[in-house]
Amino acid sequence: MTVFTCATPPKTIEETGLSSSYLIGLTCKIMHESGTVTPAQIAEQIRLPKLVCRQLIKEMTALTLVEAQGLETADIKSDIRYSLTDLGKKWALEAMLISQYVGPAPVTLPMFEKQIRLQSINNEQIHRNEIEKAMSHLVLPKGLMSQLGPAANSGRSVLLYGEPGNGKTSLAEALGNSFHDTVFFPHALLVGNQIIRFYDETLHEVVDLPEDTGPIDARWVACKRPVVIAGGELSLDMLDLSFDPTSRFYEAPMHLKALGGVFVLDDFGRQSSTPQEFLNRWIVPLEKGFDIMSLHTGKKFTVPFDQLVVFSSNMMPEELGDGASLRRIYFKIHVPSPTREDYIQIFEDACAEHDLEWKRAVVEEFFQAEYEAKSHITSGAHPGFLIRHIIAACRYLDRPVELNMELLELASRNVSAAKRGGEKTKPFWKS
Template sequence: MQLGNLLVLANLITPEQLDEALDRQVRQGGRLGEHLVAAGALTPEALAAFLAKFPVEPKTIEATGLDETDLTELLIKQIHAFRLRSASEFGDAIKLPGFIVTDLVRLAVERKLLYAKGVRADNSAVMTYDLTEEGKRFANYALEKSQYNGPAPVTLKQFNLQVNQQKITNEIVTFDLVRQRIGDLNIEEELLEQSGPALNSGRAILLYGPPGNGKTTFALRLADVFKDIVYIPYAVTVEGQTIRVFDPSVHIAIKPNSASDTRAPSILRGEEVDARWVACKRPFVVAGGELTLEMLDLRYDPTSKLYEAPLHMKALGGCFVIDDFGRQLVSPANLLNRWIVPLESRLDYLKLHTGKSFSIPFDELVIFSTNLDPEDLMDPAFLRRLPYKIEIGSPSVALFKKILAKECLSHGIPVDEAMLDAIVHRIKVEKGLDLAAFQPRFVLDQVVGSCNFAEEPVSLNPKYLNYAINNLRIKRAEPA
């Protein structure tokens, strides 16, 4: 993706400002960044800060941080696995610039692993290549060492540097921004006031309170506050071992503006983004009752000889929510012991199957969400390491009625204040339940379902309303 588009996606400039700067660049030459600054589209400081964050395309094989033999093995595996034939196809697969791919092809030809077949019939400017018999043997040998055949990995040093450059605390959160991102979620204002300092600190947050009041939903909206672009590598190499990091189920890649991509290259300072990294939104990972300690360690596959990054490594630069904390397969004490050092030191240590340990930054917003009593789950030492504790309790009567009225209107049911009061009375007094944020939708969905079943217009039919409210709690026999 061109850097001009990244500036648009980062909300630093508008598409119109980019188009205007590109037109000036075509007419006058020079660098795009200079035209953007001259037009007042962004400040020199904002441009410099943006440029400092993106991983620069390597100019030589040495600049990749990888050994040319390892890159040759990877290239030959890809040619063998995907039946690649041209240098442009090689570059698309290995995600390295053309001049480096050209050097690798030359090395492979010199080693008699590749040979030039000739130009393509449909394009005389494109040379095609194929594996020699020695190249096929070499590919099989490389596959026995590791079955990884994706984009070239980055080094651990490069990975750690990039994570530190895109810290979540780089973004400043304000009350208005939180309010905007929370959108139509009906919550108490006090929660917004508490969440802002917690988000700005980048420290762990504990959300606690009775079930059904939107702790998980609130955590999802908090994650949406962060809008920076971060760069996630396809893979990282450590001590000759490959760890896959980019995960489409976790990482949301930023899609370029196709219209802008048809324009001339958006050169800001004569450098392009290293294609081994994917421009993404800040990641958001949720782990619930299925979480185990093994999911927080490297997972090694002895067949493919590959590692899969643990969940919190994939969440670096973003948010990691441990939902339903206390209900995991692993005990709370063991899980907390695993986290106590990373939360304090902002570093985590992982171990390869060879026994080699290495450290990575622990820069992510960890949110523990539970409907159990926190003091029953963790000792004072760990509670101290959770500096922000936000209770999401039962909504006030006024807020509950607001949520209920909103649900009624969404189903086309006229809002009657007396009926709202009656529903609150039925739940609180007659059923003896605390109000909860989930109840309005729960009740209205069941009422609508009953109306549809009876082929009646949707309304707050008292009989159907009674059925729905009774379903909020198991019916118990009256005491003798």
């Protein structure tokens, strides 16, 4: 595991990369919400060293924006408390009209770009044993691992396609979990005097740094490489910056928050926009390695597009887009339906997961009757579905849960799509 370097704490206002007027406005907003505070308490919220906060207080005192309110405690070593003057409160309200963002000081766009390129996903090499460990909980078809390994190391784009329920999403998540480096993301960044909130506690997993790690700029958060999954709810406008006209600051889009990690577009082809429209939107990012963002002011700027993009689809590649678009997807990997032996192994694993006694002979009989005799297509999702239906049925019938042909046939009737004569062969059921 590698812990990439990150900026050290700034010692002066100039070293933050931000103007003193911006930082004073942010400090005024913090003090307006918090009341009387010490420089240490300001530092905790603004995520800048106390030394820099004292410099800000000094400038604010000169501008008569704050006034001292005495020591925090009787101890001579305690901090002096400060509160806003009437002029300071006016500055705070005026700053609120520009943006209601109150929180950690942002980093600049050049700082952000430098850090993202330093910790590029291409800088982490995934070896065979790491891939195998990350996917040890999955039953994989023969030969699939040799395709997934190079795809993970490409740091580019992958299409996983095949019948529904065969673990494409699980494969994509496992690919993400094979990465172990520690990367850094900012709480927010400043572009054209506009705040873009970046760190997202729902998507970014914080990690503890090794004890020998030197001090870092607290505006950055140490995280695992993210694995961000978007499904059928994803729309084209969600790939742009989201501006809240009330709070007057932006939220970074999901795929931007996946920088340095894995972005999974699940159920590709089920979104309201066509697959071709999504591929058109991503032609430049996938080919050139950067994306173009726009502010509501009209200002455009580029950001690195540095992530492993995984498209997961039940559709065939030729149904998703034209040749020019598909050429930008570097790896196209078919995830086949499980073989008889793989299906039986998945069923055994599912029984162990649900604490159900495993009976191989019963499952073999069921497989012959429902799949081989009726030409139904297998799915890795079927065993789990069947077991959950059996458990529900036994609870209703007030009988012990067990694996037998009677209950398997009952479960299959509840969820199967009956195959009629002359129809095209289709999945045993659709998940």
